[in-house]
Amino acid sequence: MQLLQTLCQIAAPSGNEALLANFLLNYIHQQKSNWNASPTVLSGEEFQDCIILVFGKPRTAVFAHIDSIGFTVRYGRQLVRIGGPDVEAGYRLVGQDRVGAIDCRLVVDESTGALSHDFHREIERGTELTFYCDFRETESTVQSCYLDNRLGVWNALRLCETLQDGIIVFSCWEEHGGGSVAYLAKYIYEKYGVRQALISDITWVTEGVHPGKGVVISLRDSLIPRRSYIERIRRIAEDAGIPHQLEVEGSGGSDAKELQHGAQPWDWCFIGAPEDNVHTPNEIVDKRDVNSMLGLYQVLMREL
């Protein structure tokens, strides 16, 4: 889990994903000679801070968003949310402005809910703050901020090791309204004819989804995927004997929103481990669910 820890520690709030994109590009260039197949790597200004890896003759694309939630410094000590972070007074926040490194605590006004920081000096307007990463691993769990979605990124990177045919996409802005999947999806569909997608992301422990019971195949969230595609995936998971759980939600979203609303006929399915303490510095996932997530992706990329 050394790789996962490194991923969790790199700041990449929505809109400022460059650091993590650079780490991934370096990692990919170092590791790809060890992978079963060597991908074409697409990156650069036309893809902003996103990366596409194309293996063999792709039929399915995996989308993993690299951005995270956080906070933007407004005026004085005020903070504005990036995405939907949980807000609890005392959460440790870190960042960097032109003056230097920042390490402070989240302050929540009890009556108004207004957010601010307690740093000893003014922080430059527009600076992003992210949760301090306290990575904790036990025999059965991993716990950290930003498992959503560094675990989805980790899953995609591990999948690269054995992948023969398929596309891996590292996307941006997912936590804050989206903004990259629309053009990535268009490019992939037009260039490779691929219109099957898997969303490698992290979901929620709920009354119907339990830690340790296997990776989650989401039948719906705020959006409803095409039923016939979901049914194919369920059959493959059942036939492969991989532990999994079925989720049905009325809210929540993912990179799939942009696939659903884009101008290509994408079929998509959200498949990911469930976590507890969602969008806090203490997100926790059961390792068995991490394993079944990777296992299911390996099977699906062969059989879909």
Place this chain on the structure above:
Amino acid sequence: MQLLQTLCQIAAPSGNEALLANFLLNYIHQQKSNWNASPTVLSGEEFQDCIILVFGKPRTAVFAHIDSIGFTVRYGRQLVRIGGPDVEAGYRLVGQDRVGAIDCRLVVDESTGALSHDFHREIERGTELTFYCDFRETESTVQSCYLDNRLGVWNALRLCETLQDGIIVFSCWEEHGGGSVAYLAKYIYEKYGVRQALISDITWVTEGVHPGKGVVISLRDSLIPRRSYIERIRRIAEDAGIPHQLEVEGSGGSDAKELQHGAQPWDWCFIGAPEDNVHTPNEIVDKRDVNSMLGLYQVLMREL
């Protein structure tokens, strides 16, 4: 109205429109030899469960969504909405899971508003339930669940009988956030250069729109169409002497949302009969408004 009754009885909640799409494909292949002109039929995986019919040299496209509202079975007996169904305790719901046919009643928790069903056994997670169809016809009205939008589909099919030049589109997901019109609109604009649209859908009886007073031309709903296009349509309707009403709303939407927000310069206008008891099992429409709807579409497809 036998065709309309058949259309209303086929379950096709958003995301699972395959049954109705198959019915339509069969109907089209059986009937098209009786039509004045023979269309090119576009369907298949690149169009998911949508269908496009191209007649002659098209200048205008008619969009009719084939999906409906409904409910998804969540955990235990819980239900989650598909689109925005009216919820009243006792509504009869039907469906199908791997165990067999389902026939039950909607339960609404009076204090929390939480939705559930009363079926005698657990229903498989993710199963869709739809309103039981009790189709009622009088001399002056039709009443059923899902007149929205099986009546819009019926109007489009009847229009096919005499259509010389134009495109008919059967779309999916309209009731639940959309997801097909973006790619259908792109395909049609790029392939046929068509950018004029009519939305064949059902609207509301309100203080300004009355049953029996004619088909509704909507001047706006939550979105505002381009004024100059609407004015052309109004003039054609007036010159043809077809009974019609003008609607002005601040809310509500249709397949036009995806046309308005897509990356082609579509002009669009919502034109449809008004119904009462919207999104209940008892939607009711005046037959005079059905007749003027079809009449206006016939004129517009010739003159626009």
Place this chain on the structure above:
Amino acid sequence: MQLLQTLCQIAAPSGNEALLANFLLNYIHQQKSNWNASPTVLSGEEFQDCIILVFGKPRTAVFAHIDSIGFTVRYGRQLVRIGGPDVEAGYRLVGQDRVGAIDCRLVVDESTGALSHDFHREIERGTELTFYCDFRETESTVQSCYLDNRLGVWNALRLCETLQDGIIVFSCWEEHGGGSVAYLAKYIYEKYGVRQALISDITWVTEGVHPGKGVVISLRDSLIPRRSYIERIRRIAEDAGIPHQLEVEGSGGSDAKELQHGAQPWDWCFIGAPEDNVHTPNEIVDKRDVNSMLGLYQVLMREL
């Protein structure tokens, strides 16, 4: 400021921008021989009521929306909002229907907030009403309805006088959900390879943004632009010594929404003078901020 006054007086509520588009086309054809470079003018049905001007070898596109907020007449005396106008009883509203000119007052029901007008006769259903333009100029300020965004349009037109390389876009529907930038952005990216945008629009005076302190560079609003692009712009503004302020908001939007969500990898930044009395008939802007806005656009179009 004669040009600005003329722009503020032309009615162009979202969806009915034809009058202002025609004025702009005439203005452009009359003035372009006086400009340093002569642009290609793109307009017509494929662009609805939008206009694109292409100068030299463009690297950056400026978007200025020409539409405004207003009201649509519903049933009886009822009004429905176009965009988000401020509503205060007594605001003077003007318009035109088939019967003749309209000049009336806004009525706000104190208990329900319902909107209506007090004109002496019924106004034709669907007629748009806009604020009466009372243009006021002092040595240091301009004040009028619709400075948002006629001042952004004015800035773009003034920029044309000296522009060598770049694209100027006049867009529609910005105040009411958008609907033109998606296709304009696609056209520009595919035809000219341009993916850098500046949003020429008006923002808000707040606790962190003050009149007279210079044009505003927005670091974020409801959406978050790509950080690396914003940093380039800040450096250019600093090096040029142009007075400017940095804005950080959690709400608000602009034409940038469609760039962010569209299927091209646009980098964008909102840059505009701040106004007080937002979306009222009394919007007011400091002339120093108008000057630094134009000055910054001139520099950026050379150096970006």
